[in-house]
Amino acid sequence: MTVSNAFNRPEELSANLRQRILASAADAGYHGPRPSGRMLRTGFAGAIALSNPDPIPHLFEDSNASAFMAGISEVCEKHQYGLTVLPPVRDITRATAIDKVAVDGFILYAIPDHSSIIKRILGRQLPTVTVDMSKLPEVAAVGIDDRDASRKIAGHVLELGHRQIAILSLEILPDGFSGLVNGDRVQRCRGSVARQRLLGYTDALKDAGIDPGSVPVYEIRINDDAEASYWTKQFLKRKRGRPTAIFSMSDRMAFGALRAATQLGLKVPRDVSIIGFDDIPQAAGSTPALTTIRQPSQAKGQMAAAIMVGDLPYTTEFQELSTELIVRESVAGPRIAKGS
Amino acid sequence: MTVSNAFNRPEELSANLRQRILASAADAGYHGPRPSGRMLRTGFAGAIALSNPDPIPHLFEDSNASAFMAGISEVCEKHQYGLTVLPPVRDITRATAIDKVAVDGFILYAIPDHSSIIKRILGRQLPTVTVDMSKLPEVAAVGIDDRDASRKIAGHVLELGHRQIAILSLEILPDGFSGLVNGDRVQRCRGSVARQRLLGYTDALKDAGIDPGSVPVYEIRINDDAEASYWTKQFLKRKRGRPTAIFSMSDRMAFGALRAATQLGLKVPRDVSIIGFDDIPQAAGSTPALTTIRQPSQAKGQMAAAIMVGDLPYTTEFQELSTELIVRESVAGPRIAKGS
DNA sequence: CCGGTTGACTATAACGATAAAGGCTATAAG
């Protein structure tokens, strides 16, 4: 129909006819083309889906995730795409939003390895970009070198002579567990980010001549600071073998640890050194300011979205963004060497 | 096709045939019905759109908005709908996400009166629910009695004898302005919530025999606490006629005001009383704990979404949720009566 | 043995849009 052109390509027909069409369309109660028809014909839905295993509000509460969302939002605004956030899937055997929703592509954010959700999404055969996940063959991916970054910052701490370390880890297995984990669980790790950062810490520990197996790893559910604070208190309370440095895989958990230390009357960094990861905005403003790794979370979102909307070409090569060690005040040498 | 039934209505055909179909579909590379076709036929898109004039990340940073989002998210998860957040529209003359996006209905949240966006959305002729907005004819609406609630809390403060008041207002006109506003601007107010709360404060002031025209109103852009803190400092610095009570239209701004007072060496509530609105989670935990109005933000989201997905019948009557005055510690009588 | 009922599957016809090709007129070129 010429009506289609009237709405979509003003330049293709005379202003006169266009006016007549728009006018008569209006009083026939026609308010422009319906997305359903367009979608069938052209495949264009006008929205990008975002899939993440956590409850939707968490995507924004968490400063790091929220920077990522802000990056996506910018691109969505520029191109006037909707951002369709998919709710977590409880029962994968039933029909899910993944199967039904009308979108142009999927951004997968921090979905655990081997999750059945991934297969389902790939089944939709739409453009897909993974972020902060293990590389999937034939799928675009954006991320950072988590292992290298973790090694850098852990090395920075260990060079100061710390021997007693504790690790606050992001989710290792998606079962809602928080607490001290054993080696077996670490082996079965399905969180790509947690695994890579653990490897980075391990690299640095080995460099420093410390047995990584002797370093306790506390897994903290959904990057929660209250949870991090709770477990930090558990291991800081100990009189003997108390860690002099805490490796936290996120700034948010590092703040939880910081709060725990303060509440136990310990001074940071005098009594304990604490490092984070992400460099969220609050990291520079805390007392003490957090030594951390800066990662371009917002740029990750922009890049993932840019690939979806076609601003960037779709490539299945891993797009690695750079990180930077930010040295602030939360790290110092151990006060009393407790022996090797 | 029987294929459709195989996917959508397992019970309608024999398990045997269903298996055969699913199997041969799978190796023909068919991964289930495409939304485009279903949408054309049935109109179902699998997602609810949310429209709000602020940048997307703000919807979640702000504790009150984020509670609202959490309410929507719950319902979306239960029914496995996507939640399509629409980006703010900069240029309404061009094609926007509103016109193009494939969704089943719109939730409009806090859009200013007479905004051209509203007409555009209504043009889509999909189920629509407004929240915290002026009532539109023939459109479902969810909200609270802002005027009554504001009157309650302002009355509570004024009964204690305060005569010098300052008001921190939510957005009055959508032009990004922050600062002291004149009566003309108040008259032209396009924010339904701001207007109703202003009216409630005015009611209470009149009840107390105070001329509302003499009470300064500071408008704060996008409910920002830093901005609220800045302007609060401006009027608390004054030696003469310094307000002894601050009416803030949100807890977030109240916290900004609290910070400002503290930084100026004033004690709350001894030197200044501060009230908020919303009862966000942080309101109970601050020092002093905030006296405020509890409003069911999460329930608003649930209800709006429930109407969209059909859990609740679509009615164009205003759905009013209830509020409650929460008396905590941030309000006291004025220390020195400064004369009437 | 027959009409009626049930159950299991199949055929048809739309939903609303746009890409692509086709027609028609007016002007330009030969």
Place this chain on the structure above:
DNA sequence: CTTATAGCCTTTATCGTTATAGTCAACCGG
């Protein structure tokens, strides 16, 4: 005067699904 070109508009076909109506065999009671 004929043919080519361009501009503008119209026709046709098709995207993938599901509601509806229809077919067909088997079964059942009379």
